Amino acid sequence: MNLEKFVRKNIWDMEAYSAARDLVAKGDYIFLDANENPYGNWNRYPDPLQIDPKTLLANIKGVKVANMVMGNGSDEILDLLYRISCNPQKDNVISLAPSYGMYYTLACLNDVEFREVMLDDDFDFLPSDILAKADQNTKIIIICSPNNPTGKAFDTNKILELVKNFNGLVVVDEAYNDFADMESCIKYLKDFDNLVVVQTFSKAWGLASLRAGVGYMSEELAKMVNKVKMPYNMDGFTQKSIIEKLQDLDGFQKQVTLLISERERLMKNLSSLPYIEKIYPSDSNFFMIKTPRHKELMDFVLKNGIILRSRHSMPKCQNCIRITVGTPEQNDKLFEVMKKF
Ligand SMILES: Cc1ncc(COP(=O)(O)O)c(C=O)c1O
Structure with a gap:
């Protein structure tokens, strides 16, 4: 160049x-x-x-x-x-x-x-x-x-x-x-x-x-x-x-491994929820889900103290919500709330 x-x-x-x-x-x-x-x-x-x-x-x-x-x-x-x-x-x-x-x-x-x-x-x-x-x-x-x-x-x-x-x-x-x-x-x-x-x-x-x-x-x-x-x-x-x-590269690697395994666990748990149309595969510490009830779901989850990120307005992301992987406890709480919904 x-x-x-x-x-x-x-x-x-x-x-x-x-x-x-x-x-x-x-x-x-x-x-x-x-x-x-x-x-x-x-x-x-x-x-x-x-x-x-x-x-x-x-x-x-x-x-x-x-x-x-x-x-x-x-x-x-x-x-x-x-x-x-x-x-x-x-x-x-x-x-x-x-x-x-x-x-x-x-x-x-x-x-x-x-x-x-x-x-x-x-x-x-x-x-x-x-x-x-x-x-x-x-x-x-x-x-x-x-x-x-x-x-x-x-x-x-x-x-x-x-x-x-x-x-x-x-x-x-x-x-x-x-x-x-x-x-x-x-x-x-x-x-x-x-x-x-x-x-x-x-x-x-x-x-x-x-x-x-x-x-x-x-x-x-x-x-x-x-x-x-x-x-x-x-x-x-x-x-x-x-x-x-x-x-502390060891500590770093342990945390990354934990977050990746939590991503897979959370995705597996969420896949049992009938209102989720699709869970997109991820190489990151977040993933997207698609549900026709995305707005109601965002509101419900927020009322229960958890903030997710709507990506509905982005191209090709209609009805999509982006979820960041948290600690095991935070991920369990999210699953519990989403099961109730
Ligand atoms: C793809 C991508 N690049 C860069 C950034 C910003 O990184 P930084 O906090 O280093 O400015 C983000 C933050 O969300 C991101 O998603």
């Missing part, structure tokens, strides 16, 4: 903001450079490039620190990718429908045209349909896999077909990949400089409240994105919490 052609001219030309500390080697200094209060525990600005959590994560994921961008949630990484590449009122982004709503919201925020390719009745797509929608102003194709709200992961070969045949960026949003029985697309980064994989600490890692996401991409592109992001976009407490999480 020709990065200079891909990146907006103003971004390509600009100098990054730099702090005095960025210019010196790591060491034990007296910091009188950034107008901080010298007292306290959280008085210092955090590392703008998040080197410590990135170093741990790079080892786990088999990439280099230079291939990574960390953000205030993966939503920020996606926004930065739009911002560096899409000229407002000129360029466009393509994604699938139904999929994660933020791709459209970011297009609106950045004044960029958003093109959608409808999934088929099996919630799948043909790469040729996406490529047919692309033109010389298409900068990004986003594929959410496993997809939200359908729960289903796409065939990696289809994603790679897009990567090979599209002259722009293919972003694979792997927010739910930890729950899927398939490898991450991260392993293809070394082969394709137009591939970006976005992951998050908000789902399997259980840190949604802290806002932490990661983008994996070519070194050149990562440099460009790091140049544009707010210098202190990830606070020090979050960086510390990520390090703690990454030091």
Whole structure:
């Protein structure tokens, strides 16, 4: 990919903001450079490039620190990718429908045209349909896999077909990949400089409240994105919490295994309820059910203290409700309430 052609001219030309500390080697200094209060525990600005959590994560994921961008949630990484590449009122982004709503919201925020390719009745797509929608102003194709709200992961070969045949960026949003029985697309980064994989600490890692996401991409592109992001976009407490999480991979894996087995148990229980027309297979920590009584069911469940997510208004999701897998106790409670309904 020709990065200079891909990146907006103003971004390509600009100098990054730099702090005095960025210019010196790591060491034990007296910091009188950034107008901080010298007292306290959280008085210092955090590392703008998040080197410590990135170093741990790079080892786990088999990439280099230079291939990574960390953000205030993966939503920020996606926004930065739009911002560096899409000229407002000129360029466009393509994604699938139904999929994660933020791709459209970011297009609106950045004044960029958003093109959608409808999934088929099996919630799948043909790469040729996406490529047919692309033109010389298409900068990004986003594929959410496993997809939200359908729960289903796409065939990696289809994603790679897009990567090979599209002259722009293919972003694979792997927010739910930890729950899927398939490898991450991260392993293809070394082969394709137009591939970006976005992951998050908000789902399997259980840190949604802290806002932490990661983008994996070519070194050149990562440099460009790091140049544009707010210098202190990830606070020090979050960086510390990520390090703690990454030091307990056993605990992480146990929790993911539990959530997957709870997903299967809850789906099996719900399959005994006659008013549920369909339960969609899932590679995520959520799944969709279809029932003609979806509105009444949502109300009933809410009256019993449980919030579910209606997806009825989304394309191909008529009468559908998305259910997030909870703890065994929460899942039992949901089943009890749904049995009463
Ligand atoms: C597919 C997908 N990507 C990204 C996100 C947002 O992740 P983050 O919390 O890292 O911004 C979500 C949140 O629901 C999601 O479903």
